[in-house]
Amino acid sequence: MYDDEDLSVLDADESLESPLDKLGPVDEETARPDPDLMLALLHSPDKSQRMLAARAFCELQDARAVSPLIGLLTDACPLVRVSAAYALGRNPDASAVDPLIDQLKRDWNGYVRKGVVWALGNCRDRRSLHPLLNALKTDIAAVRLWAASSLGQMAEVDYETAVGAVPALIQALLKDPMPVVRSNCAWSLGQICRELPSNAIYAGAIDGLIEALVEDEDVGVQEDAKASLLKVGDARALQIIEELEQEGFL
Known part of the structure:
Protein backbone atom coordinates (compact mmCIF):
# COMPACT_ATOMS: atom_id res chain seq x y z
CA MET A 1 0.00 0.00 0.00
CA ARG A 124 16.03 12.17 -28.26
CA ASP A 125 15.54 8.63 -29.48
CA ARG A 126 13.32 7.40 -32.33
CA ARG A 127 11.89 4.69 -30.06
CA SER A 128 10.17 7.45 -28.09
CA LEU A 129 8.10 8.70 -31.02
CA HIS A 130 5.09 6.38 -30.90
CA PRO A 131 4.76 6.33 -27.09
CA LEU A 132 4.84 10.13 -27.08
CA LEU A 133 2.29 10.31 -29.88
CA ASN A 134 0.00 7.98 -27.95
CA ALA A 135 0.40 10.09 -24.80
CA LEU A 136 -0.46 13.25 -26.73
CA LYS A 137 -3.60 11.65 -28.11
CA THR A 138 -4.91 9.73 -25.11
CA ASP A 139 -3.45 10.82 -21.76
CA ILE A 140 -4.56 13.45 -19.25
CA ALA A 141 -3.76 17.11 -19.86
CA ALA A 142 -0.70 17.24 -17.60
CA VAL A 143 0.90 14.42 -19.57
CA ARG A 144 -0.25 15.71 -22.96
CA LEU A 145 1.38 19.02 -22.06
CA TRP A 146 4.85 17.50 -21.84
CA ALA A 147 4.29 14.93 -24.57
CA ALA A 148 3.71 17.88 -26.92
CA SER A 149 6.96 19.52 -25.88
CA SER A 150 8.90 16.27 -26.00
CA LEU A 151 7.77 15.67 -29.56
CA GLY A 152 9.51 18.91 -30.48
CA GLN A 153 12.77 17.26 -29.47
CA MET A 154 12.28 14.75 -32.28
CA ALA A 155 13.56 17.45 -34.62
CA GLU A 156 17.04 16.52 -33.39
CA VAL A 157 16.71 12.78 -34.03
CA ASP A 158 16.31 12.30 -37.79
CA TYR A 159 14.03 13.36 -40.63
CA GLU A 160 11.69 10.36 -40.48
CA THR A 161 11.16 10.70 -36.75
CA ALA A 162 10.60 14.44 -36.99
CA VAL A 163 8.00 14.21 -39.74
CA GLY A 164 6.30 11.35 -37.89
CA ALA A 165 5.47 13.78 -35.10
CA VAL A 166 3.92 16.46 -37.32
CA PRO A 167 0.38 15.16 -38.02
CA ALA A 168 -0.45 14.51 -34.38
CA LEU A 169 0.99 17.85 -33.33
CA ILE A 170 -1.13 19.65 -35.92
CA GLN A 171 -4.25 17.81 -34.79
CA ALA A 172 -3.60 18.59 -31.13
CA LEU A 173 -2.74 22.20 -31.94
CA LEU A 174 -6.16 22.64 -33.53
CA LYS A 175 -8.29 20.30 -31.42
CA ASP A 176 -6.90 19.78 -27.92
CA PRO A 177 -9.26 21.30 -25.33
CA MET A 178 -6.42 22.67 -23.16
CA PRO A 179 -4.75 25.92 -24.34
CA VAL A 180 -1.45 25.04 -22.66
CA VAL A 181 -1.28 21.82 -24.65
CA ARG A 182 -2.04 23.68 -27.87
CA SER A 183 0.68 26.21 -27.04
CA ASN A 184 3.25 23.47 -26.56
CA CYS A 185 2.20 21.94 -29.88
CA ALA A 186 2.80 25.31 -31.54
CA TRP A 187 6.28 25.47 -30.04
CA SER A 188 7.12 21.92 -31.13
CA LEU A 189 5.91 22.45 -34.68
CA GLY A 190 8.15 25.49 -34.86
CA GLN A 191 11.12 23.44 -33.70
CA ILE A 192 10.47 20.74 -36.27
CA CYS A 193 9.73 23.11 -39.16
CA ARG A 194 13.11 24.76 -38.71
CA GLU A 195 14.71 21.42 -39.57
CA LEU A 196 12.45 20.44 -42.49
CA PRO A 197 12.90 21.11 -46.18
CA SER A 198 10.13 23.04 -47.94
CA ASN A 199 7.83 20.15 -48.78
CA ALA A 200 4.21 19.13 -48.24
CA ILE A 201 4.76 18.13 -44.62
CA TYR A 202 6.41 21.46 -43.89
CA ALA A 203 3.59 23.32 -45.65
CA GLY A 204 0.96 21.44 -43.66
CA ALA A 205 2.65 22.37 -40.38
CA ILE A 206 2.85 26.02 -41.42
CA ASP A 207 -0.83 25.91 -42.38
CA GLY A 208 -1.66 24.54 -38.94
CA LEU A 209 0.30 27.27 -37.20
CA ILE A 210 -1.36 29.95 -39.33
CA GLU A 211 -4.80 28.52 -38.55
CA ALA A 212 -4.02 28.58 -34.83
CA LEU A 213 -2.78 32.14 -35.14
CA VAL A 214 -5.96 33.28 -36.86
CA GLU A 215 -8.63 31.04 -35.34
CA ASP A 216 -7.59 30.08 -31.79
CA GLU A 217 -9.57 31.95 -29.15
CA ASP A 218 -6.73 31.83 -26.63
CA VAL A 219 -4.28 34.74 -26.83
CA GLY A 220 -1.45 32.63 -25.45
CA VAL A 221 -1.84 30.06 -28.21
CA GLN A 222 -1.97 32.83 -30.81
CA GLU A 223 1.24 34.31 -29.45
CA ASP A 224 3.03 30.95 -29.41
CA ALA A 225 1.92 30.19 -32.96
CA LYS A 226 3.15 33.61 -34.05
CA ALA A 227 6.48 33.13 -32.26
CA SER A 228 7.02 29.78 -33.99
CA LEU A 229 6.18 31.21 -37.40
CA LEU A 230 8.58 34.11 -36.87
CA LYS A 231 11.38 31.75 -35.82
CA VAL A 232 10.81 29.55 -38.85
CA GLY A 233 10.84 32.63 -41.10
CA ASP A 234 8.44 31.22 -43.67
CA ALA A 235 7.83 33.94 -46.26
CA ARG A 236 4.11 33.19 -46.68
CA ALA A 237 3.55 33.18 -42.93
CA LEU A 238 5.49 36.40 -42.45
CA GLN A 239 3.33 38.08 -45.07
CA ILE A 240 0.15 36.93 -43.32
CA ILE A 241 1.45 38.16 -39.97
CA GLU A 242 2.29 41.54 -41.48
CA GLU A 243 -1.18 41.84 -43.01
CA LEU A 244 -2.89 40.88 -39.75
CA GLU A 245 -0.83 43.44 -37.85
CA GLN A 246 -1.68 46.14 -40.36
CA GLU A 247 -5.37 45.31 -40.02
CA GLY A 248 -5.15 45.43 -36.24
CA PHE A 249 -5.85 41.76 -35.62
CA LEU A 250 -2.48 41.16 -33.93
Missing part, protein backbone atom coordinates in the same frame (compact mmCIF):
# COMPACT_ATOMS: atom_id res chain seq x y z
CA TYR A 2 1.09 3.60 -0.57
CA ASP A 3 1.57 5.93 2.36
CA ASP A 4 -0.57 9.00 2.83
CA GLU A 5 2.25 11.35 1.86
CA ASP A 6 2.76 9.62 -1.50
CA LEU A 7 1.53 11.29 -4.68
CA SER A 8 -2.12 10.78 -5.38
CA VAL A 9 -3.32 9.80 -8.82
CA LEU A 10 -3.22 12.76 -11.16
CA ASP A 11 -6.58 12.48 -12.85
CA ALA A 12 -7.82 16.05 -13.21
CA ASP A 13 -6.96 18.18 -16.21
CA GLU A 14 -6.55 21.16 -13.89
CA SER A 15 -3.64 19.51 -12.05
CA LEU A 16 -0.89 20.33 -14.51
CA GLU A 17 2.10 20.79 -12.22
CA SER A 18 4.38 18.14 -10.78
CA PRO A 19 6.09 18.57 -7.40
CA LEU A 20 9.41 18.66 -9.27
CA ASP A 21 8.39 21.24 -11.89
CA LYS A 22 9.55 24.17 -9.77
CA LEU A 23 12.89 22.73 -8.74
CA GLY A 24 15.32 25.57 -9.28
CA PRO A 25 19.02 25.38 -10.01
CA VAL A 26 21.39 24.42 -7.23
CA ASP A 27 22.39 27.44 -5.15
CA GLU A 28 25.97 28.24 -6.08
CA GLU A 29 26.71 29.01 -2.43
CA THR A 30 25.47 25.58 -1.38
CA ALA A 31 27.72 22.59 -1.79
CA ARG A 32 26.56 20.24 -4.51
CA PRO A 33 25.57 16.77 -3.34
CA ASP A 34 28.35 14.21 -3.16
CA PRO A 35 27.78 11.94 -6.19
CA ASP A 36 29.26 8.90 -4.49
CA LEU A 37 27.04 9.35 -1.45
CA MET A 38 23.98 9.89 -3.64
CA LEU A 39 24.79 6.78 -5.66
CA ALA A 40 24.85 4.75 -2.46
CA LEU A 41 21.57 6.25 -1.28
CA LEU A 42 19.83 5.20 -4.51
CA HIS A 43 19.94 1.68 -3.01
CA SER A 44 18.77 2.73 0.47
CA PRO A 45 15.94 0.73 2.10
CA ASP A 46 14.49 4.09 3.21
CA LYS A 47 12.26 5.51 0.50
CA SER A 48 12.92 9.10 1.61
CA GLN A 49 16.64 8.53 1.10
CA ARG A 50 16.05 6.98 -2.32
CA MET A 51 13.91 9.98 -3.28
CA LEU A 52 16.54 12.42 -1.99
CA ALA A 53 19.24 10.69 -4.01
CA ALA A 54 17.13 10.54 -7.18
CA ARG A 55 16.35 14.25 -6.86
CA ALA A 56 20.07 14.96 -6.48
CA PHE A 57 20.61 13.50 -9.93
CA CYS A 58 18.14 16.02 -11.32
CA GLU A 59 21.13 18.34 -10.85
CA LEU A 60 24.07 15.98 -11.06
CA GLN A 61 25.15 14.36 -14.31
CA ASP A 62 26.80 11.02 -13.68
CA ALA A 63 26.59 8.01 -15.99
CA ARG A 64 26.96 5.68 -13.01
CA ALA A 65 23.50 6.74 -11.82
CA VAL A 66 21.65 5.62 -14.94
CA SER A 67 21.31 1.93 -14.09
CA PRO A 68 20.08 2.39 -10.49
CA LEU A 69 17.75 5.17 -11.61
CA ILE A 70 16.25 2.81 -14.18
CA GLY A 71 15.66 0.37 -11.34
CA LEU A 72 13.84 3.06 -9.35
CA LEU A 73 11.31 3.59 -12.16
CA THR A 74 9.42 0.60 -10.72
CA ASP A 75 9.82 1.62 -7.05
CA ALA A 76 6.73 1.12 -4.90
CA CYS A 77 6.72 4.81 -3.96
CA PRO A 78 5.49 7.16 -6.71
CA LEU A 79 7.58 10.03 -5.29
CA VAL A 80 10.68 7.93 -5.92
CA ARG A 81 9.47 6.98 -9.39
CA VAL A 82 8.79 10.55 -10.47
CA SER A 83 12.15 11.67 -9.09
CA ALA A 84 13.89 8.88 -10.98
CA ALA A 85 12.12 9.83 -14.20
CA TYR A 86 13.19 13.47 -13.95
CA ALA A 87 16.73 12.39 -13.03
CA LEU A 88 16.91 10.20 -16.13
CA GLY A 89 15.80 13.21 -18.14
CA ARG A 90 18.81 15.05 -16.75
CA ASN A 91 21.02 12.03 -17.43
CA PRO A 92 19.69 10.81 -20.79
CA ASP A 93 20.97 7.45 -21.93
CA ALA A 94 19.89 5.06 -24.68
CA SER A 95 19.60 2.23 -22.15
CA ALA A 96 16.86 4.11 -20.30
CA VAL A 97 14.52 4.53 -23.28
CA ASP A 98 12.83 1.12 -23.24
CA PRO A 99 12.38 1.08 -19.43
CA LEU A 100 10.89 4.58 -19.59
CA ILE A 101 8.49 3.49 -22.35
CA ASP A 102 7.46 0.43 -20.34
CA GLN A 103 6.78 2.59 -17.29
CA LEU A 104 4.77 5.07 -19.33
CA LYS A 105 2.50 2.22 -20.42
CA ARG A 106 1.84 0.86 -16.96
CA ASP A 107 2.21 3.60 -14.35
CA TRP A 108 -1.10 4.59 -12.75
CA ASN A 109 0.26 7.91 -11.49
CA GLY A 110 -0.07 10.93 -13.76
CA TYR A 111 2.83 12.79 -12.15
CA VAL A 112 5.10 9.86 -12.92
CA ARG A 113 3.90 9.58 -16.51
CA LYS A 114 4.47 13.31 -16.94
CA GLY A 115 8.07 12.94 -15.74
CA VAL A 116 8.55 9.96 -18.01
CA VAL A 117 7.42 11.77 -21.18
CA TRP A 118 9.71 14.67 -20.30
CA ALA A 119 12.62 12.25 -19.91
CA LEU A 120 11.79 10.52 -23.19
CA GLY A 121 11.96 13.84 -24.99
CA ASN A 122 15.38 14.55 -23.53
CA CYS A 123 16.61 11.13 -24.64
Whole structure:
Protein backbone atom coordinates (compact mmCIF):
# COMPACT_ATOMS: atom_id res chain seq x y z
CA MET A 1 0.00 0.00 0.00
CA TYR A 2 1.09 3.60 -0.57
CA ASP A 3 1.57 5.93 2.36
CA ASP A 4 -0.57 9.00 2.83
CA GLU A 5 2.25 11.35 1.86
CA ASP A 6 2.76 9.62 -1.50
CA LEU A 7 1.53 11.29 -4.68
CA SER A 8 -2.12 10.78 -5.38
CA VAL A 9 -3.32 9.80 -8.82
CA LEU A 10 -3.22 12.76 -11.16
CA ASP A 11 -6.58 12.48 -12.85
CA ALA A 12 -7.82 16.05 -13.21
CA ASP A 13 -6.96 18.18 -16.21
CA GLU A 14 -6.55 21.16 -13.89
CA SER A 15 -3.64 19.51 -12.05
CA LEU A 16 -0.89 20.33 -14.51
CA GLU A 17 2.10 20.79 -12.22
CA SER A 18 4.38 18.14 -10.78
CA PRO A 19 6.09 18.57 -7.40
CA LEU A 20 9.41 18.66 -9.27
CA ASP A 21 8.39 21.24 -11.89
CA LYS A 22 9.55 24.17 -9.77
CA LEU A 23 12.89 22.73 -8.74
CA GLY A 24 15.32 25.57 -9.28
CA PRO A 25 19.02 25.38 -10.01
CA VAL A 26 21.39 24.42 -7.23
CA ASP A 27 22.39 27.44 -5.15
CA GLU A 28 25.97 28.24 -6.08
CA GLU A 29 26.71 29.01 -2.43
CA THR A 30 25.47 25.58 -1.38
CA ALA A 31 27.72 22.59 -1.79
CA ARG A 32 26.56 20.24 -4.51
CA PRO A 33 25.57 16.77 -3.34
CA ASP A 34 28.35 14.21 -3.16
CA PRO A 35 27.78 11.94 -6.19
CA ASP A 36 29.26 8.90 -4.49
CA LEU A 37 27.04 9.35 -1.45
CA MET A 38 23.98 9.89 -3.64
CA LEU A 39 24.79 6.78 -5.66
CA ALA A 40 24.85 4.75 -2.46
CA LEU A 41 21.57 6.25 -1.28
CA LEU A 42 19.83 5.20 -4.51
CA HIS A 43 19.94 1.68 -3.01
CA SER A 44 18.77 2.73 0.47
CA PRO A 45 15.94 0.73 2.10
CA ASP A 46 14.49 4.09 3.21
CA LYS A 47 12.26 5.51 0.50
CA SER A 48 12.92 9.10 1.61
CA GLN A 49 16.64 8.53 1.10
CA ARG A 50 16.05 6.98 -2.32
CA MET A 51 13.91 9.98 -3.28
CA LEU A 52 16.54 12.42 -1.99
CA ALA A 53 19.24 10.69 -4.01
CA ALA A 54 17.13 10.54 -7.18
CA ARG A 55 16.35 14.25 -6.86
CA ALA A 56 20.07 14.96 -6.48
CA PHE A 57 20.61 13.50 -9.93
CA CYS A 58 18.14 16.02 -11.32
CA GLU A 59 21.13 18.34 -10.85
CA LEU A 60 24.07 15.98 -11.06
CA GLN A 61 25.15 14.36 -14.31
CA ASP A 62 26.80 11.02 -13.68
CA ALA A 63 26.59 8.01 -15.99
CA ARG A 64 26.96 5.68 -13.01
CA ALA A 65 23.50 6.74 -11.82
CA VAL A 66 21.65 5.62 -14.94
CA SER A 67 21.31 1.93 -14.09
CA PRO A 68 20.08 2.39 -10.49
CA LEU A 69 17.75 5.17 -11.61
CA ILE A 70 16.25 2.81 -14.18
CA GLY A 71 15.66 0.37 -11.34
CA LEU A 72 13.84 3.06 -9.35
CA LEU A 73 11.31 3.59 -12.16
CA THR A 74 9.42 0.60 -10.72
CA ASP A 75 9.82 1.62 -7.05
CA ALA A 76 6.73 1.12 -4.90
CA CYS A 77 6.72 4.81 -3.96
CA PRO A 78 5.49 7.16 -6.71
CA LEU A 79 7.58 10.03 -5.29
CA VAL A 80 10.68 7.93 -5.92
CA ARG A 81 9.47 6.98 -9.39
CA VAL A 82 8.79 10.55 -10.47
CA SER A 83 12.15 11.67 -9.09
CA ALA A 84 13.89 8.88 -10.98
CA ALA A 85 12.12 9.83 -14.20
CA TYR A 86 13.19 13.47 -13.95
CA ALA A 87 16.73 12.39 -13.03
CA LEU A 88 16.91 10.20 -16.13
CA GLY A 89 15.80 13.21 -18.14
CA ARG A 90 18.81 15.05 -16.75
CA ASN A 91 21.02 12.03 -17.43
CA PRO A 92 19.69 10.81 -20.79
CA ASP A 93 20.97 7.45 -21.93
CA ALA A 94 19.89 5.06 -24.68
CA SER A 95 19.60 2.23 -22.15
CA ALA A 96 16.86 4.11 -20.30
CA VAL A 97 14.52 4.53 -23.28
CA ASP A 98 12.83 1.12 -23.24
CA PRO A 99 12.38 1.08 -19.43
CA LEU A 100 10.89 4.58 -19.59
CA ILE A 101 8.49 3.49 -22.35
CA ASP A 102 7.46 0.43 -20.34
CA GLN A 103 6.78 2.59 -17.29
CA LEU A 104 4.77 5.07 -19.33
CA LYS A 105 2.50 2.22 -20.42
CA ARG A 106 1.84 0.86 -16.96
CA ASP A 107 2.21 3.60 -14.35
CA TRP A 108 -1.10 4.59 -12.75
CA ASN A 109 0.26 7.91 -11.49
CA GLY A 110 -0.07 10.93 -13.76
CA TYR A 111 2.83 12.79 -12.15
CA VAL A 112 5.10 9.86 -12.92
CA ARG A 113 3.90 9.58 -16.51
CA LYS A 114 4.47 13.31 -16.94
CA GLY A 115 8.07 12.94 -15.74
CA VAL A 116 8.55 9.96 -18.01
CA VAL A 117 7.42 11.77 -21.18
CA TRP A 118 9.71 14.67 -20.30
CA ALA A 119 12.62 12.25 -19.91
CA LEU A 120 11.79 10.52 -23.19
CA GLY A 121 11.96 13.84 -24.99
CA ASN A 122 15.38 14.55 -23.53
CA CYS A 123 16.61 11.13 -24.64
CA ARG A 124 16.03 12.17 -28.26
CA ASP A 125 15.54 8.63 -29.48
CA ARG A 126 13.32 7.40 -32.33
CA ARG A 127 11.89 4.69 -30.06
CA SER A 128 10.17 7.45 -28.09
CA LEU A 129 8.10 8.70 -31.02
CA HIS A 130 5.09 6.38 -30.90
CA PRO A 131 4.76 6.33 -27.09
CA LEU A 132 4.84 10.13 -27.08
CA LEU A 133 2.29 10.31 -29.88
CA ASN A 134 0.00 7.98 -27.95
CA ALA A 135 0.40 10.09 -24.80
CA LEU A 136 -0.46 13.25 -26.73
CA LYS A 137 -3.60 11.65 -28.11
CA THR A 138 -4.91 9.73 -25.11
CA ASP A 139 -3.45 10.82 -21.76
CA ILE A 140 -4.56 13.45 -19.25
CA ALA A 141 -3.76 17.11 -19.86
CA ALA A 142 -0.70 17.24 -17.60
CA VAL A 143 0.90 14.42 -19.57
CA ARG A 144 -0.25 15.71 -22.96
CA LEU A 145 1.38 19.02 -22.06
CA TRP A 146 4.85 17.50 -21.84
CA ALA A 147 4.29 14.93 -24.57
CA ALA A 148 3.71 17.88 -26.92
CA SER A 149 6.96 19.52 -25.88
CA SER A 150 8.90 16.27 -26.00
CA LEU A 151 7.77 15.67 -29.56
CA GLY A 152 9.51 18.91 -30.48
CA GLN A 153 12.77 17.26 -29.47
CA MET A 154 12.28 14.75 -32.28
CA ALA A 155 13.56 17.45 -34.62
CA GLU A 156 17.04 16.52 -33.39
CA VAL A 157 16.71 12.78 -34.03
CA ASP A 158 16.31 12.30 -37.79
CA TYR A 159 14.03 13.36 -40.63
CA GLU A 160 11.69 10.36 -40.48
CA THR A 161 11.16 10.70 -36.75
CA ALA A 162 10.60 14.44 -36.99
CA VAL A 163 8.00 14.21 -39.74
CA GLY A 164 6.30 11.35 -37.89
CA ALA A 165 5.47 13.78 -35.10
CA VAL A 166 3.92 16.46 -37.32
CA PRO A 167 0.38 15.16 -38.02
CA ALA A 168 -0.45 14.51 -34.38
CA LEU A 169 0.99 17.85 -33.33
CA ILE A 170 -1.13 19.65 -35.92
CA GLN A 171 -4.25 17.81 -34.79
CA ALA A 172 -3.60 18.59 -31.13
CA LEU A 173 -2.74 22.20 -31.94
CA LEU A 174 -6.16 22.64 -33.53
CA LYS A 175 -8.29 20.30 -31.42
CA ASP A 176 -6.90 19.78 -27.92
CA PRO A 177 -9.26 21.30 -25.33
CA MET A 178 -6.42 22.67 -23.16
CA PRO A 179 -4.75 25.92 -24.34
CA VAL A 180 -1.45 25.04 -22.66
CA VAL A 181 -1.28 21.82 -24.65
CA ARG A 182 -2.04 23.68 -27.87
CA SER A 183 0.68 26.21 -27.04
CA ASN A 184 3.25 23.47 -26.56
CA CYS A 185 2.20 21.94 -29.88
CA ALA A 186 2.80 25.31 -31.54
CA TRP A 187 6.28 25.47 -30.04
CA SER A 188 7.12 21.92 -31.13
CA LEU A 189 5.91 22.45 -34.68
CA GLY A 190 8.15 25.49 -34.86
CA GLN A 191 11.12 23.44 -33.70
CA ILE A 192 10.47 20.74 -36.27
CA CYS A 193 9.73 23.11 -39.16
CA ARG A 194 13.11 24.76 -38.71
CA GLU A 195 14.71 21.42 -39.57
CA LEU A 196 12.45 20.44 -42.49
CA PRO A 197 12.90 21.11 -46.18
CA SER A 198 10.13 23.04 -47.94
CA ASN A 199 7.83 20.15 -48.78
CA ALA A 200 4.21 19.13 -48.24
CA ILE A 201 4.76 18.13 -44.62
CA TYR A 202 6.41 21.46 -43.89
CA ALA A 203 3.59 23.32 -45.65
CA GLY A 204 0.96 21.44 -43.66
CA ALA A 205 2.65 22.37 -40.38
CA ILE A 206 2.85 26.02 -41.42
CA ASP A 207 -0.83 25.91 -42.38
CA GLY A 208 -1.66 24.54 -38.94
CA LEU A 209 0.30 27.27 -37.20
CA ILE A 210 -1.36 29.95 -39.33
CA GLU A 211 -4.80 28.52 -38.55
CA ALA A 212 -4.02 28.58 -34.83
CA LEU A 213 -2.78 32.14 -35.14
CA VAL A 214 -5.96 33.28 -36.86
CA GLU A 215 -8.63 31.04 -35.34
CA ASP A 216 -7.59 30.08 -31.79
CA GLU A 217 -9.57 31.95 -29.15
CA ASP A 218 -6.73 31.83 -26.63
CA VAL A 219 -4.28 34.74 -26.83
CA GLY A 220 -1.45 32.63 -25.45
CA VAL A 221 -1.84 30.06 -28.21
CA GLN A 222 -1.97 32.83 -30.81
CA GLU A 223 1.24 34.31 -29.45
CA ASP A 224 3.03 30.95 -29.41
CA ALA A 225 1.92 30.19 -32.96
CA LYS A 226 3.15 33.61 -34.05
CA ALA A 227 6.48 33.13 -32.26
CA SER A 228 7.02 29.78 -33.99
CA LEU A 229 6.18 31.21 -37.40
CA LEU A 230 8.58 34.11 -36.87
CA LYS A 231 11.38 31.75 -35.82
CA VAL A 232 10.81 29.55 -38.85
CA GLY A 233 10.84 32.63 -41.10
CA ASP A 234 8.44 31.22 -43.67
CA ALA A 235 7.83 33.94 -46.26
CA ARG A 236 4.11 33.19 -46.68
CA ALA A 237 3.55 33.18 -42.93
CA LEU A 238 5.49 36.40 -42.45
CA GLN A 239 3.33 38.08 -45.07
CA ILE A 240 0.15 36.93 -43.32
CA ILE A 241 1.45 38.16 -39.97
CA GLU A 242 2.29 41.54 -41.48
CA GLU A 243 -1.18 41.84 -43.01
CA LEU A 244 -2.89 40.88 -39.75
CA GLU A 245 -0.83 43.44 -37.85
CA GLN A 246 -1.68 46.14 -40.36
CA GLU A 247 -5.37 45.31 -40.02
CA GLY A 248 -5.15 45.43 -36.24
CA PHE A 249 -5.85 41.76 -35.62
CA LEU A 250 -2.48 41.16 -33.93
